[in-house]
Amino acid sequence: MSSRSVSGRTVVVTGLGATTPLGGDVPSTWAGLLAGRSGVHLLTQEWAQPLPVRIAAEVAVEPETVLERVEARRMDRNTQLATVAALEAWADAGLEVKDERVDPDRFGVSIATGIGGLHTLLNTWDVQKEKGHRRVSPFAIPMLMANASAGSVGLRLGARAGVHTPVAACASSNESIAQGLDMIRLGRADIALVGGTEGVVHPLPLATFAQMQALSKRNDEPERASRPWDVDRDGFVLGEGAVMLVLETLEHARARGAHIYATLAGAGYSNDAHDMVQPDPRGVGQSAALTHALADAGLTARDVVHVNAHATSTPQGDVTEALSIRKALGEATDQVVVTGTKSMTGHLLGGAGALESLATLLALQHRTVPATINVDTIEPDLGIDVATTVRELPAGDLAAINNSFGFGGANVSVLFTNEHADAPRPTQAGDQA
Known part of the structure; x- marks a missing residue:
């Protein structure tokens, strides 16, 4: 297997960062995935008690314990989470803040979000209603705007090739990854930091998603609430967190001796043009995104051994x-191991694709697929091989796909291969789970 870029520029992943419901960094998150540990819990805050859904997957490590207090206070939770993950990814890539080895005019950022600075928006409105307009913070707009996370990280790290914020509901951060791929392939940048963030565990999203009948109501057993493909699934679990990847050309990475996790070989976009919320039940748009990703990578369905599915735990989805x-994938479906890691992490909305892309490329690196937990009775006649236990991948050249689908009909699939990848780092070895 040899993937080919239509531009001739090979794009590799050289840095990873995460703060998730399973851990405050990449190693703890990966260990949690392999252990089959749920990050979902019952909300104990007073504001949650009247709600019909009182469960969520909050981050394991509060960002305010990692960031300096003064800077954290000038960030919405969205940006706090993004900053924690971005700094880890940048350091993991062997780079320092405003590193002299990185030309700022050749460095881009694309950080997605689905909703943005919700906490700042609603809290500021409460202040204005209760105390008047003179008590409103002058920092509110730079905190609540959708591109606050991308802007803050780009400013901190010195990115001048472009700083972008894709917003495509739950497909947002896969759009960010695909945009980073395009930036590098088109010659706009040699290195890019990409990913997604979401921090909206708040009464408004919980109430509105519950009114849509989109959330699981298993308040009595939160750890078992997210159950993709189980016959008794009743909706997704709201999660929060951020995941970032450092992308660069193969030449740029090798020139500075960077560790290479995987090759980002392709991406595919489509739209259902069917309904604002429900997917097209025929699967036409979603399958097109997968097919486009394969074509973009110059691969065939037979090259794929693993799919990390969007798998939100909704009945139709x-x-x-x-x-x-x-x-x-056609007949090649039989050789593909499919998993749904939202069963452990909940649904990070705009951060979901980045988290699941992280799981996808680490599965390739370690040749180990995390299980889908909470599947007691699998939906009949699915026609896919759902991993309900940890599964090993075969030796050789491998490709894997991550799917993200969002309201508005957005579909984005990204494809990774283990071509050019170095051996796993000891701190992220699967046997440490």
Whole structure:
């Protein structure tokens, strides 16, 4: 297997950063995934008690314990989470803040979000209503705007090739990853920091998603609430967190002796043009995104051994995605191990694709696929091989796909290979789970 870029520029992943419901960094998050540990819990805050859904997957480590107090106070939670993950990814890539080895005019950022600075927006409105306009913070707009996270990280690290914020609901951070791929392939940048962030565990999203009948109501057993492909699934669990990846050309990475995790070989976009919320039950748009990702990478369905699915644990969505995978991969579906890591992390909305891309490329690196937990009775006739236990991947050249689908009909699939990858680092070895 040899993936090929249409531009001739090979793009590799050289840095990883994360703060998630399973851990405050990449090693703890990966260990949690391999251990099959749920990050979902019952909310004990007073504001949550009247709500019909009182469960969520909050981050394991509060960002305010990592960042300096003064700077944290001038950031919405969204940006706090993004900054924690970005700094880890940058350091993991062997780089320092405003590193002299990185030309700022050749360095870009794309950090996605689905909702943005919700806490700042609603808290500021409360202040204005209760105390008047003179008590409103002058920092509110730079904190609540959708591109606050990208702008803050780009400013801190010195990115001048472009700082972007894709917003495509739950497909947002896969759009960010795909945008970083395009930036480098088109020659706009040699290195890019990409990913997604979301920090909206708040009464408003919980209430509105609950009114839509989109959330699981398993308040009595939160750890078992997210259950993709189980016949008793009843909706997703709201999560929060951020994950960032450092992308660069293969030449740029090798020139500075960077560790290479994987090759980002392709990306595919589509839209259902069917409904604002529900996926097209025929799976036409979703399967097109997978097919486009394969074509973009110059690979075939037979090269794929693993799919990390969007798999939100909703009744219609999970069935549609299984159909989409079968449509796109055809007879090769039989060789593909499929998993749904939202069963452990909950749904990070705009951060979901980045988190699941992290899990996808680490699965390739360690040749180990995390299990989908909470599957007691699998939905019949899915036609896909759902990993309900940790599964090993074969030797050799491998490709894996991560799917992200969002409200508005957005579909984005990104494809990674283990081509050019170095051996796993000891701190992220699977046997440490």
